[in-house]
Amino acid sequence: MSLFLLILDGNSISNGELLGRLLNLTNVKKADLTSNHLGPNGAKQLAEFLSQNKSLEELVLATNRLEVDGFLAIMNAIKGNKNFKSFNFASNHLDALIRGPLVDALKTNVDLVALDLSDNPLGDDCASEILAGLVGNKSLQYLNLTQCGLNPASGEAIAKFLEVHPHVSRLKIGYNKFSAQNGVTLGHSIQSNNLVVLDLRFTNIGASGTCGVFSGLLNNHSIVELIVNGNAINKKGLGILTTVLSGNNTLQKLGMRYCEIGKSGFITLAKIISTNSSITYLDVSHNSLDSTEACKQLAAALGHAKTRKGDKISATVINELNISNCLIGPKQLDELAEGLVRNRSIKTLHLDDNELGIKGMRALSVAVKQNQVLKIITVQDTHISTSDVVVFMEKAADECFIEVLDCRKNGIDAGNSQFVQAQKRYNKYKILL
Template sequence: MSSMKLSKLEQMTTSTESSYEECNYLESSKNIGQHENEDNLNQISNGDMCLGYLPLSSSSVFRHPYYSYPGVVNPGIVEALLQPEPRIIYSDDGQELYLALCKKMGLSPISIFYKKLLEEHVNLKYYGVSPMSFLPIAISLKNNKYVKTLDLTDNWISTDGCFHLGDMLIENITLQELNLSGCRIGPVGARQLFAGLQINRSLRKIDLTKNCLEDVGVTSLAKAIVKGSDITDINLCYNELTSQSLLTLVEAFETYNKLTHLDLSWNSFLSPNAIFSLCAKLSENKELQELNLSWTAISGLRVGKAIKNLLTNPNIKSLNLSNNKLSSVEIKHIAKGLEDNKGLKVLDISNNPLTPKDAFILLICLKDRKVKVQKLFLDNVFVTIEFLVLRQEILSLKYRQNAIITWGGLITKFVPTVGDMREIVLKRADAICSKSKKKVVDIVLIILEMFKANKEPIDVKQFTRTLRINGIYMDEGLLDELCNAFTGPPGTGKTIDLVNLVDYLKRLWPDRQLPPTPPIKIDKPTENVKKNRKTK
């Protein structure tokens, strides 16, 4: 029996194709021949041990004194080679997923972002997020059910970061507000960000201030609006936009015109036709509540008509037209639009080149109970006392008790005291003659000499010629004013009345007189001459 058992063991050790079942069989037969094996091993005297007995040993059944190591336990090689890697399921909040991604990418986790994943607002304003960190941020927000507002103000986002954020917006169903102010994504980043925006159904507000979008970036946004994006609040402030962007948005509003807030400030819209088209389309929007067109350099009659057309929309609540070039031409149409509008609450028209009359025209509209404006901002617009009196009267009305009306400064009615033009002209002429570099001449004495020779009204040309002969050169404007101040009698043409002129000169400078002329000497006749006369 032992020889048969040894033959079987030799076959098992020499054969390379032994099956797993045969090994189990041998292992089960250990207990049967345990005592026989002990007897055979005790009979070995030379210290050698047959290798055939080794496979029979097991830590759980039998351990030979010369074989002191336990049996090798499977470390998981079979599972690693033959079975798929078990899938890790992360929670919907994204916290564990965020940490795992940061560890895999070798990034330092943003602790505040990790904590805020369980709250509604995530604020990473001015945080300086690295470009590589936007991948784990975006992936952890895909299935998040808590975060509703994500603020990334002034974190410069690369094109790759815009791609990941756009991919996140496709799957996220919770995020309602995205603030990218100052992120400078540019036109290329805008195309990546807005690629799947039409699929998102939760995002309602997006702030794109200072992102250098230009007209190309607005085109990408307009395409998303046309395809069905549900965004209602858009801020495109400070993006180097031109009138072409307005026309692009007008085309998009042909399909989707449900914006509630639109900010286009700090851009340059020089085309009045584009402004007119935009206002015409927004006047049809029954959801619009606020429009900001400040710092856009708009002006002209066409713009005034456009704003009047916009005010036909009864749902608009706030209109900002500050820091533009609006003047009296546009104010007339705006005032007329206010009379027809029944919903506008805030009108900001500060820092425009308005006159006190323009401010008074806008203020007088508030006396009408139908006009609902409660805040009228006219900062840096100068007004008169009549404006302040009317303002106080309006604020005393019951329906204007909580109204706010601002103004820039007060212009009082100042009546200038105009001096005697005759004195002004003569003093000017005297100053020119007394400070002449060529020859100092006293014009008063020359005029007195002219009057002494001829007291009749003198022609202006002759008067000018006489002055030049005496070395006095006056410009035509001063001569005209002198002629107007001392005009000759009617019917004498363009002349100067020397009588009035000399009379005023004597009263103005009484100390200036012609030197006395010496009397004529008459020789007295001698006695001989007298005798001759008598004899004659």
């Protein structure tokens, strides 16, 4: 019997012996054992069978509370086994004590393709030794050190690691306490790297560090996904990003939530959106879009803007836009609705945690009647009532093309007679309550 993939995540199978026998019996190549409450004892039982396993190439043991003892048992069991291509030990209460056996395993298995140690308090010394253990590896493509208790020393080490390991294509190092200088150094490193995904969310690099990262993109044409959530972006940074995206047709996913972007920042973003034809996903939630002027500029960027010289066609290809928690009220949504009417690319729109109310829902209903592309709208926790949703349904009627309206966290009364009647009459789309 032979399987390629075995998924047993979330089954609370704490019996490591049972899992080990199953892995060896099926000759599986990839096993996902996430969230099975193995613990140190279950890991030790599993280790006995892993030492005999000759087929497994990818092992996912995330969120199993292995702790140091359980992890060491696993490492000792697979020591010298060169079949493994991917390890995932995320969220297992691991600390710096794992570094010796792990580094030995990394030095032995130079064909390792993926390593995920996220959400473990490893610290700088451990991270430094792990990177040193990967020096001889020319195959690694994915490295995840998110939330590992890393500081500026690790930030510099990671940047240097990237310079000599251009084969790494996905790097996730969010939720660590780096510095502005780390952002600048990392920006230099990505110029000569083949990174496709770079996740720097909440890394404390600040506005100048973000500028450094954006500057690195000027000479990088491989990054498809960039996440800088939680790092401030100032006027200079947005200026650099404007230059980057004017000549970059590679970047497709851009995350900039909690980046302290205000009126002038959104006006600059509008200019970027109107001329860029590569970004398909844009998350600018948890910023301040309470300016009607900024909303007007953004609306113009999203669709065909009426000008004195005639229609101006936007280059945007964004199909998912997240402007949740951006201080948007009815007036701002009125302006944005104008852009949505003329937009021909957005399929999913997130408006959660804004003060929409009845006026906002009316503006939205007008937009969806004329937009034939928009399929999913989320308006969770937007202070709308049951009657507001009914008004939306009546105004949009059967002319809209949306498939899902997510109204959760608003206390909508599913048993309300008007709501029940409206649902029966306008049943083309699903309403989540």
